[in-house]
Amino acid sequence: MTQTVQPPIMGHTLRRVVFFLLVLLTTLVAMGLMVSVFQTDGLSPMELILLLLYAILFSWICISFWTACMGFLVILTGRDRWAISRQPGPAPDPTAPPPRTAILMPIYNEDSERVFAGLRAIHQSLADTGQLADFDFFVLSDTRDPDVWVEEELRWQDMVRALDGKGRIFYRNRPENTSRKSGNLEDFCTRWGGHYRYMIVLDADSIMKGETLVEMVRIMERQPRVALLQTPPTPINRESLFARILQFAGSLYGRMFTAGLNYWQLGESNYWGHNAIIRIQPFLDHCGLPKLPGREPFGGDILSHDFVEAALLRRAGWEVWLAYDLEGSYEEIPPTLIDYAKRDRRWCQGNLQHLRLALSHGFNALSRLHFSMGVMSYAASPLWLLFLIATGVAAYFQTQHEPVYFFGENWAPVWPVSFAVEMTTVLLVTLTMLFLPKGLALLLLLKDDRLRRAYGGMLKATLSVALETLFSVLTAPVLMLFQTKFVLAILMRRAVGWPPQQRGDHMTSFREAAQTHGVQTLIGVVAGVLSYQYVPAFFWWFIPVLLGLVLAIPVSMLSSSIALGRQARELGLFLTPEETEQPVVLRYLEENLEEDEPVLPILREKPASRFVQALTDPYVNALHLSLLPEREPPGKRRRHYLEGLVHQLEEEGPDSLSAAQKRDLISDPDLLLRLHALFWSRPPANAGMLP
């Protein structure tokens, strides 16, 4: 199902020409200034390195800056004839049955209570639109933890009962989580995809308004050339100061950036992995991911599959759009700086893999740019670090250089040429490009009374932007060191050793902060002392970076504070429209979490182990058994292994088994029944409800 190639649309081409010309010209001007500083007595190798690094980093900033500017103009004028949501299309056939859409939530060892509360909220919101019958829900579990697995099954069954969702709300747990999330979705597509025209892919913490889901389907129906429509997820629901600052930034600046991205990406946009609708047939035809040759980190499974899937769809002639003006798409973000870095660690490897794909044969130019931008979002950190080090070293060598005032037979002194003006201009241009978009986003609030009030009014919003800028200056060096460490670790094929990510709000303890940021603080102190000692002039310029590193521990701890986050909210700081006026779907989520009154009585109990409950409780045992996939009887070797586990459980109890071993025990239907009988025939004293 390959699309015929359409001739380029003049308006699209013009936008891209304008955008890339602006990026190119700005980069050239900045480079010109730098070269004029360096080229007084020829370029030294160090200056050449600095110039090269600056060229890469500045063009990266330029893309971001001009994206923001275009977004600013689009929102300011309110005119965007190419926005996918506003493009007309053929009227749908009123006699044709409405298309079926599957809402997919792939999960992996997540907090089941939150997952199902979120899914229920989406279900409730969709029911409010009256279009519920056109959608089915799938919980696609790749969970390996046996306790979470059993909990998921109970929560699913409870949701089906509570919402009368039999035949509409589905659940399956994959026996093997081959190829992780992309494999999980592939499994859905090949087994049940044929029943549906579209799938809407969510993340475990995604929330989407029913109206938005319906509108996404409408757009896809109007635009038969579109294979994928991404909505911009707005960060919501966190209470820690760190998360609230990020939510504010994501909300205020995000809408401008996404409008800007759409300005130049148009039908060659990208896929961000969730909160997107996908036409299933082209996805089946073109998005089967191969394994990359070679070892990890650059070989093996494709980790950041979303970018690649979008590129493959584009390669086959399908359009991929960002519906930047569709509201009602939400996600939750990590609550602390440390959790944020942990998430970066997961994403970093996948994005670095794109280095190979950016140069692969057959992808179109914008897909290559998406891959390169993915790489740069992490590679920029080590490059900035290199740039800072190289600048420091160059400054040091300059201090060692004695100025010579008299040359040859000149009787008058030749004063060294000062390039302070050029250097200051370069610095100011760079800073402007970094910070001006924040000001532009603020300006946009002047245009919209409702939105201005939603952000707490102009004064509070301005103060919030100022504080957010200060916070981002303080955390940027910390993130730079984190990301540099991740990039280096991945390149050296070394595990960084992160514990699993915690999604809910929680405070960072001093111990955790000291363990995580201790080395960063030390680096800050050492770099400060060295630069003060040997390059004092450089030291003062370097202060924002040093301060961020030296204060990493207190900043990380304080920003994780929920109390400070709430206090800031009471003061009207970092407010987002979703906080000021809670959308109905988020209220549903909150109610579902607060009024956790399950239909199934078994869920009201909070046993120490759902795994043990699956062995002891007749209902949990029967439900789990009914959800196990049919499989071949185990071979002789496997039987011996399982027998060993049964004996271990009998003698040493469930705590002696690893999560994988417990999973093996409850994955075998015969063994499940046998263990159930065993527990009831010889009840252990501490197995819970057994009489």
Add this chain to the structure above:
Amino acid sequence: MDRGKVSVAEPYLPPAQPAPSSEFALARLGAYWQALGVTDPDQIAALSEQALRRAAESPESPPGLDSVARALVAAGELLDDWLARALELPRPSRELAAARAALLSGAAPDWPAALFAAPGQADTVLDTLRAARAEPTPPPSSGAMPAQRIELFGLLGPLRRLWRPEPRA
């Protein structure tokens, strides 16, 4: 695991009795039937007798279990027999397992009476069970997702393409 902390003297599950008394077996079966939702002592007694008889008929199945555990397995099989017959379900099957889960979920609390009722007198309970039976997934649909070819960049790639040009579509 720190095996040093494991007490060998006190295993997690009490050891199986070499020859468990029939009182013990009936007590365990009684407790089990009650956990399943059967409260009438006469019904419990009748069902326990049947389970014991059934277990005695096949003393080696399932292997590795003592007589009490086998009787408990037989108790579950009795339920499955009834469900398979009444709901016309193949056995073993996922549908039957789902029917047992529906039975034990509390959706039809008066199922024990239906178990002892004459054919045709338990229709309400059976309808409730049919409605409560979980459907975890829809029926399969055909769909293939062939792995796409991604030709990674290599210095020799352009040369190879020159040497072996791709056939025109």
